[in-house]
Amino acid sequence: MYNHKHALWPQTYDNASVSFILLCSACVFFMIPGLGFLYSGLARRKSALALIWVVLMATVVGMIQWYFWGYSLAFSLSAPDNKFIGNLDSFGFRNVYGTKMTTASDGSYPELAFAIFQMMFLCVTLSIVAGATAERGRLLPHMLFLFFFATAVYCPITYWIWAPGGWCYRWGVLDWAGGGPVEIVSAVAGFVYSYFLGRRKENLLINFRPHNVSMVTLGTGILWFGWLLFNGGTSLAPNLRSVYAFMNTNLSAAMGGIVWCLIDFRLERKWSTVGLCSGLICGLVAATPSSGCIPLYGSIVQGVVAGVVCNFATKIKYYLKVDDALDLLAEHGIAGVIGLLFNAIFGADWVIGLDGTTYHHGGWISHNWKQIYKQIAYIGAVAGYCAACTAVLCIVIDKIPGLQLRVDEEAERNGLDEDQIGEFAYDYVEVRRDYYQWGVDNDYYWDHRNDENEDEEDDDEEVDESTTSNTYTPKSTDEDDDDSTTIESDTASSPESFTPHHSHRHHHNHSHSRSHSRAHSHHHSYHHTKQSSRTSNEMPDSTSMEVPNSNIISHSNRKSNEILQDIHPSESADLANIHTSDPTENAQEIELQEV
Structure with a gap:
């Protein structure tokens, strides 16, 4: 035992x-x-x-x-x-x-x-x-x-x-x-x-x-x-x-x-x-x-x-x-x-x-x-x-x-x-990796964006010569809630809205020179539109103001969509918010760039 x-x-x-x-x-x-x-x-x-x-x-x-x-x-x-x-x-x-x-x-x-x-x-x-x-x-x-x-x-x-x-x-x-x-x-x-x-x-x-x-x-x-x-x-x-x-x-x-x-x-x-x-x-x-x-x-x-x-x-x-x-x-x-x-x-x-x-x-x-x-x-x-x-x-x-x-x-x-x-x-590091694997490259985008800015300026000059200014009369306060498109037109009435909004890049190691060229593009486009508005013979009164022709805005949006399609056609819908924004934000960004 x-x-x-x-x-x-x-x-x-x-x-x-x-x-x-x-x-x-x-x-x-x-x-x-x-x-x-x-x-x-x-x-x-x-x-x-x-x-x-x-x-x-x-x-x-x-x-x-x-x-x-x-x-x-x-x-x-x-x-x-x-x-x-x-x-x-x-x-x-x-x-x-x-x-x-x-x-x-x-x-x-x-x-x-x-x-x-x-x-x-x-x-x-x-x-x-x-x-x-x-x-x-x-x-x-x-x-x-x-x-x-x-x-x-x-x-x-x-x-x-x-x-x-x-x-x-x-x-x-x-x-x-x-x-x-x-x-x-x-x-x-x-x-x-x-x-x-x-x-x-x-x-x-x-x-x-x-x-x-x-x-x-x-x-x-x-x-x-x-x-x-x-x-x-x-x-x-x-x-x-x-x-x-x-x-x-x-x-x-x-x-x-x-x-x-x-x-x-x-x-x-x-x-x-x-x-x-x-x-x-x-x-x-x-x-x-x-x-x-x-x-x-x-x-x-x-x-x-x-x-x-x-x-x-x-x-x-x-x-x-x-x-x-x-x-x-x-x-x-x-x-x-x-x-x-x-x-x-x-x-x-x-x-x-x-x-x-x-x-x-x-x-x-x-x-x-x-x-x-x-x-x-x-x-x-x-x-x-x-x-x-x-x-x-x-x-x-x-x-x-x-x-x-x-x-x-x-x-x-x-x-x-x-x-x-x-x-x-x-998680967002993995999302960013997928973002690059889809073919969306920020450097590629900004290179094309700068080229497109130059083309847009030439197109805008041609459109300014062939179109006349539209006069817009604001609606009464009773009609504000009934027509949202009127409010959007009022918001887009400033000449700064000619320049489409650019999204901010997300990576800290991008070059300063590219940021400078983007700022220069904003600045140049702003002065171009200011000169175009000064060629008008009549100044707008308190009840009317000069607004850009809708063909110009649609032309800029079309260019942005083409850039998206060039980057990756299948993801253009998901990335559309990179280029589409409130025109008031465009105006504020341009004002900051000029200062």
């Missing part, structure tokens, strides 16, 4: 520690959709959904890699003499499930809980790197890149700083929650990946604005929420050091947001929401390596420095001619470096010891002058190793047939949502 007692796990754990770790893991995971919203809002609408997809898929890839061998390579407990990377003894989470581990506060938790928490760090890192594909990167090759990147770059660097056998850990480098393996690694990898992708094809990319600032704000708020336990949960126990890290994170973010916003206001004289969000993120990133190591006043100074330096660091990509679409280098890399350097300057031994067990000499304020070169060496090693491995992976994957990193020019023009996803974040 089977003895059920043998199925009971003999170990017991501290419930508070286990609950704390799982709660922090869930909050860190919540940062991932926040990144998706942030990236989607910063990009243009034609690639909005693709960025959300690539962030979520990067998380999936990270979880699979972490389960198979990622955790074993990054945190092997059976390889204490390895200084560079772990072994595969924990492949597939073998012997990981219930191994009892203790916190700095003498709490206990299963090793599986620790593995879950660290898995979320990997997922966040890969999600940040995924932003490098913005608007021009193919998604399948990038997923393959992320899998091998996690193995070759993230796991070794994580082992360096957090595993007991890692060379940085033994050397005494201070990195609380991942300034190296999370922030610098993701920024350098994203920047190098952007270099190999090349610049986007459109000109004047500097003038493009985020398509949805509300999503940027939402994503930043979610990130801030998750970041509090990203940093606060690194202690793995609800102790005083985790509380201190929580507060340091808030102070650094707040000062970073204020300073960035003030710098933007100095230039634009406007309060920028995107600038505020960018400053907040820089402050959060800077707090990642330092929030558990420096005093509170150090976070105030750190936030100010991060806001100023990272704001100006956004110009680096222009000097290096790398299309870092989401400013990964400035907002994650530079801010991460600032946080690590602040550990060398403001690192305090008493802050590091707030968990009750950890001892470190701290930085300059604790008279540990040697800490600065350790931090600098660590920054250089992480950035250099990451850049080299990323470049090799990009070169190799891009050479494999069918795995080119970048989409073609037509796919880039249509957007990644259409080319890579097949779905759209906004």
Whole structure:
């Protein structure tokens, strides 16, 4: 008979520690959709959904890699003499499930809980790197890149700083929650990946604005929420050091947001929401390596420095001619470096010891002058190793047939949502795509429209010579409701109604010269009709006015209908409202053009 007692796990754990770790893991995971919203809002609408997809898929890839061998390579407990990377003894989470581990506060938790928490760090890192594909990167090759990147770059660097056998850990480098393996690694990898992708094809990319600032704000708020336990949960126990890290994170973010916003206001004289969000993120990133190591006043100074330096660091990509679409280098890399350097300057031994067990000499304020070169060496090693491995992976994957990193020019023009996803974040983007597939091209229309304006002017001159002015006497108020055509004739009585109304174009990237030619066409036609009316020998009195001959109006309408038929005959009825409008609107538009 089977003895059920043998199925009971003999170990017991501290419930508070286990609950704390799982709660922090869930909050860190919540940062991932926040990144998706942030990236989607910063990009243009034609690639909005693709960025959300690539962030979520990067998380999936990270979880699979972490389960198979990622955790074993990054945190092997059976390889204490390895200084560079772990072994595969924990492949597939073998012997990981219930191994009892203790916190700095003498709490206990299963090793599986620790593995879950660290898995979320990997997922966040890969999600940040995924932003490098913005608007021009193919998604399948990038997923393959992320899998091998996690193995070759993230796991070794994580082992360096957090595993007991890692060379940085033994050397005494201070990195609380991942300034190296999370922030610098993701920024350098994203920047190098952007270099190999090349610049986007459109000109004047500097003038493009985020398509949805509300999503940027939402994503930043979610990130801030998750970041509090990203940093606060690194202690793995609800102790005083985790509380201190929580507060340091808030102070650094707040000062970073204020300073960035003030710098933007100095230039634009406007309060920028995107600038505020960018400053907040820089402050959060800077707090990642330092929030558990420096005093509170150090976070105030750190936030100010991060806001100023990272704001100006956004110009680096222009000097290096790398299309870092989401400013990964400035907002994650530079801010991460600032946080690590602040550990060398403001690192305090008493802050590091707030968990009750950890001892470190701290930085300059604790008279540990040697800490600065350790931090600098660590920054250089992480950035250099990451850049080299990323470049090799990009070169190799891009050479494999069918795995080119970048989409073609037509796919880039249509957007990644259409080319890579097949779905759209906004319905009207799909409608606009169908609009072009029908053959309705705004540029084609305006080219023909300008030619037609010249023909209409010649025809109007001929008609003016062969027709006489009609005299119109308004009806009494009793008859206004009975004859709508009379009201329309009265509305069309102004000479401005000779010029048919032009619809406004819907896309922001059309040239100014074409708008100018359209305005010139209005202006020229207006003066032509004014001269025609001045040739009349008699001025109209108060009870009569000169109106254009109906043949002229019908002639203009006929020309507009011909343009519609030339563009796409089957859709002319649906698009007729583009050219047909109230003549009073024509008059108002012409008056504005003349002013």
